[in-house]
Amino acid sequence: MYAPEFEYHRAATVAEAIQLLSSNEDAKLIAGGHSLLPLLKLRLARPSVLVDIGRISELKGITISDGTVRIGALTTHWEISSSHDLEHACGIMAEAAGGIGDTQVRNRGTIGGNVVHADPASDWPTVLTALGAKFNIQGAGGSTRTVEPGDFFVGPLTTTLGEQEVLTSIEAPTLGHHQRAEYAKMAHPASGFAVVGAAVVVTVEGDVCTAARIAVGGLVPVPVRMTSVETALVGKALNQENIAEAASHASNDLQGEILGDFFASAEYRKAMAEVEIRHALFHATEVSHH
Numbered sequence: 001m002y003a004p005e006f007e008y009h010r011a012a013t014v015a016e017a018i019q020l021l022s023s024n025e026d027a028k029l030i031a032g033g034h035s036l037l038p039l040l041k042l043r044l045a046r047p048s049v050l051v052d053i054g055r056i057s058e059l060k061g062i063t064i065s066d067g068t069v070r071i072g073a074l075t076t077h078w079e080i081s082s083s084h085d086l087e088h089a090c091g092i093m094a095e096a097a098g099g100i101g102d103t104q105v106r107n108r109g110t111i112g113g114n115v116v117h118a119d120p121a122s123d124w125p126t127v128l129t130a131l132g133a134k135f136n137i138q139g140a141g142g143s144t145r146t147v148e149p150g151d152f153f154v155g156p157l158t159t160t161l162g163e164q165e166v167l168t169s170i171e172a173p174t175l176g177h178h179q180r181a182e183y184a185k186m187a188h189p190a191s192g193f194a195v196v197g198a199a200v201v202v203t204v205e206g207d208v209c210t211a212a213r214i215a216v217g218g219l220v221p222v223p224v225r226m227t228s229v230e231t232a233l234v235g236k237a238l239n240q241e242n243i244a245e246a247a248s249h250a251s252n253d254l255q256g257e258i259l260g261d262f263f264a265s266a267e268y269r270k271a272m273a274e275v276e277i278r279h280a281l282f283h284a285t286e287v288s289h290h
């Protein structure tokens with residue numbers, strides 16, 4: 001089906017994009033179009049005006065300095081997956097980007113469009129939650145604010161981003177010498193979207209875990225921190241037995257709505273959350289496993 005008719009404007013700057021959003025009540029931004037165009041074709045969105053931000057250079061690129069990775073909202077998954085600097089500074093981001101969709105999706109899809117679209121099956125929300133990322137947002141009159149993932153994602157396809165705001169960049173801490181991070185997902189075979197995804201960031205001194213941040217997504221409306229699993233890991237040696245024991249606490253943290261469909265039931269996804277947490281921890285800590 002063709003998209004409904006819309007007026008098209010191309011913005012040259014973030015300020016111009018915000019001005020166009022403010023002066024057109026029913027306007028929507030378009031970046032790579034990989035999430036928005038399917039919505040238009042399915043008539044799930046009918047904006048009368050599209051504001052193309054795809055050529056705004058201030059929204060593109062990856063910079064790493066003072067222990068922080070800053071990725072412009074318009075940076076594509078391919079640019080993230082192929083950045084050697086990022087692979088060294090925060091390898092989980094390059095790894096997660098490389099596992100998104102297929103070549104076309106990675107070439108056109110942007111990290112900003114991915115998080116603003118807020119599909120529960122997306123990889124970035126889970127990874128960025130585990131990393132403790134921050135979202136930088138610009139609004140009318142040059143106002144800016146910074147939001148953490150827990151305050152940004154509200155539910156499926158819903159965030160706290162205002163109608164006249166632009167996500168400008170995403171920041172995440174670089175991984176320290178003692179930190180390891182990994183993302184494991186059970187991917188839908190047709191799209192690559194996460195049926196269940198688990199992201200772990202652990203600090204390991206000697207062979208003991210001294211801190212952990214773990215999030216799961218795909219099976220829940222918004223990413224969920226696995227605080228019971230984190231607590232069970234801290235202070236323990238990261239061996240196969242302790243990892244399996246800690247992961248078994250996952251169901252304590254999954255008390256809210258669990259998503260299910262004809263491909264994978266809610267019950268199955270819940271069971272797989274524990275498995276993907278284990279996988280991610282085994283890979284992060286290089287514990288051999290079957």
Ligand SMILES: Cc1cc2nc3c(=O)[nH]c(=O)nc-3n(C[C@H](O)[C@H](O)[C@H](O)COP(=O)(O)OP(=O)(O)OC[C@H]3O[C@@H](n4cnc5c(N)ncnc54)[C@H](O)[C@@H]3O)c2cc1C
Nearest residue numbers: 029031032033034035036101109110113122123167192193
């Ligand atoms: C076949 C297929 C497979 C996929 N597989 C995966 C997968 O395995 N894992 C995964 O995580 N994702 C997957 N995706 C989703 C893909 O990652 C997203 O479609 C893409 O990243 C969205 O970015 P975009 O630039 O195309 O956004 P657009 O479609 O242009 O925009 C999406 C939404 O974000 C808004 N928006 C965009 N940029 C900004 C901004 N800077 N500030 C404010 N609002 C903004 C738009 O208004 C719109 O509402 C898949 C998509 C397809 C089509």
